[in-house]
Amino acid sequence: MREVLLKANREAGKHLLEPHTLKIHEKSDLFALVTDMDVRTQEMLRDAYARILPEAAFLGEEDMSDTPAPGQLYWLVDPIDGTKNFVHGLMQSCLATALCKDGEALLACVYNPWNGEFYFAEKGKGATLNGRPIHVSHRSFQDSMAATGQGYGNREETIRRIGPLWEHCYIHCRGLRAFGSAELSLCYVAAGRLDGYLEQAIMPWDYLPGNLIIREAGGVATNWKGELPSPIGMDSLLAGTPSFHKEMLPLCKDS
Ligand code: IPD
Ligand code: CA
Numbered sequence: 001m002r003e004v005l006l007k008a009n010r011e012a013g014k015h016l017l018e019p020h021t022l023k024i025h026e027k028s029d030l031f032a033l034v035t036d037m038d039v040r041t042q043e044m045l046r047d048a049y050a051r052i053l054p055e056a057a058f059l060g061e062e063d064m065s066d067t068p069a070p071g072q073l074y075w076l077v078d079p080i081d082g083t084k085n086f087v088h089g090l091m092q093s094c095l096a097t098a099l100c101k102d103g104e105a106l107l108a109c110v111y112n113p114w115n116g117e118f119y120f121a122e123k124g125k126g127a128t129l130n131g132r133p134i135h136v137s138h139r140s141f142q143d144s145m146a147a148t149g150q151g152y153g154n155r156e157e158t159i160r161r162i163g164p165l166w167e168h169c170y171i172h173c174r175g176l177r178a179f180g181s182a183e184l185s186l187c188y189v190a191a192g193r194l195d196g197y198l199e200q201a202i203m204p205w206d207y208l209p210g211n212l213i214i215r216e217a218g219g220v221a222t223n224w225k226g227e228l229p230s231p232i233g234m235d236s237l238l239a240g241t242p243s244f245h246k247e248m249l250p251l252c253k254d255s
């Protein structure tokens with residue numbers, strides 16, 4: 001499965017690197033963007049995945065109209081995670097996929113077309129980056145590098161709730177980053193480059209693939225109550241090494 005998914009993601013990701021006049025549209029509000037390339041990439045992945053597993057349903061961020069039956073496999077796809085980075089030419093975006101059943105990710109991949117990094121995990125079988133096993137770091141909280149995202153929740157509520165968590169990381173960790181792609185940030189945690197990730201309001205296609213990759217790499221991923229994040233609707237996210245998660249969970253619960 002790793003090889004066929006890599007091929008499909010390489011094909012679909014290739015055209016993002018080509019010169020193109022982007023058509024940019026606002027979605028629900030003026031801060032949420034979608035481009036013609038999000039839609040085209042999703043269509044390419046949908047076609048490729050239908051050839052790989054014809055029996056699976058397909059849900060994509062830009063088209064959630066399919067309804068998987070109970071027990072049916074379905075693909076959950078974010079065709080471009082980091083759309084604003086893409087629009088701004090920042091080369092920090094990826095294609096993210098989870099193959100799920102009844103709300104649980106069984107297999108996941110995240111592909112960055114700008115550097116060819118391909119993260120892959122299968123439930124119970126570990127996580128890899130370009131075919132090599134990866135593991136979360138063993139850094140202490142003090143030595144850790146945290147990352148965060150701003151998301152699409154209500155901005156006043158987001159800053160009120162997440163502000164104190166950023167403050168805690170900023171004061172007590174090595175550093176705090178915001179890369180603009182939740183999935184890449186989660187994969188960086190899985191690969192031991194980062195140590196934790198926090199976001200207040202985030203959607204399942206932004207975290208189901210990355211969460212499986214983190215767990216298979218020895219990390220922990222929950223919402224701010226310490227529960228499994230929702231497989232269908234907006235939720236909070238706290239993911240990281242076991243020690244990062246342990247340090248931040250009580251603060252998240254209080255926020
Ligand atoms: C967004 C990015 C961002 C995160 C948001 C996501 P999009 O995804 O992952 O880093 O903070 O919550 O919605 O809109 O670029 O696919
Ligand atoms: Ca996303």
Ligand code: CA
Nearest residue numbers: 061078080081
């Ligand atoms: Ca997206």
